[in-house]
Amino acid sequence: MSTVPMAGLRLRFFADPGEFLAAADDYLGADPVVCTVVTTVAHRLLSQRAEGISQPDRNWWLVVTDDSGAVVGAAMRSAPYAPYPPFLLPMPDHAAVALAHALHDREEEILAVNGALPAVEVCAAELTRLRGGRVQVAQHTRLHELGELAWPPPAPGGLVVATEDDLALVTQWFTAFVGDADEQAGRPRGSSAHEVPDHTDMLRRLHAGRLWFWVDETGQPVHLTGANPPSFGVAxxxxxxxxxxxxxxxxxxxxxxxxxxxxxxxxxxxxxFTDQANPTSNKIYAALGYRPVVDMANLAIVP
Structure with a gap:
């Protein structure tokens, strides 16, 4: 762990996701829906550490505290895809500015920043002030939570758990999902940075039983839906x-x-999550009873 004091704040960087979870437990548990990305990734990488799977040296986890010791923000840098953007949870503007200064002082190359608004915008803007360049929006997303489930008109067939025998099809559809999501939102295919799990991670997901096919009346898979294991009571x-x-x-x-x-x-x-540029998916989830919680963005820092 390294600690950076800045103008009434302490920024604590952790290399170990377990130490991060212990330090930020109350903060993460107080709003587990908003914190879902950070907590699920932290728990997944903690499990991988227990299995002896090492993490890149670039990975870090951040807890921001004020003068009283209260946690006022958190973030991580654990994305497995370039340019390895940090992911910010909500934090006060001055904390987002302090994070930008800390990253600048650590001489980390930051070419993108993801996370909750407005913190992610404030941090990215300060990084460009310190280093030059400009901020470009890659994607606006919105996090939703399900209230009371409203059932859609029934469709033929049913839900079945995908298994290791389905590895090839699941991988193919994961890959297609990334490109199609861009296309449906009016962006060039491949313009958004999304993770496609590698072979080992895909097998891990299949073994966990958290990937499902919808099969039609003939038993043929026609759709794929996944879900993370619950973290802090949220899936x-x-x-x-x-x-x-x-x-x-x-x-x-x-x-x-x-x-x-x-x-x-x-x-x-x-x-x-929904992509705010995709009105079709937003309409579908709203009809099921999902309601907006927080807006987020993926921002690129370009010359």
């Missing part, structure tokens, strides 16, 4: 992918509804 749904030839038939609505029901049945809260 995040995603990805949600229907191949183009199967769209418009209610597969996605029924699959997400059933996965969401199962999450709530296990005593967890269900949440998911």
């Amino acid at each position: 995040r749904v995603g990805p949600v992918y229907t191949p183009p030839a199967q769209r418009g038939r209610g597969w996605a609505s029924n699959a997400v509804a059933e996965v969401s029901r199962r999450i709530q049945a296990e005593g967890a809260r269900a949440c998911l």
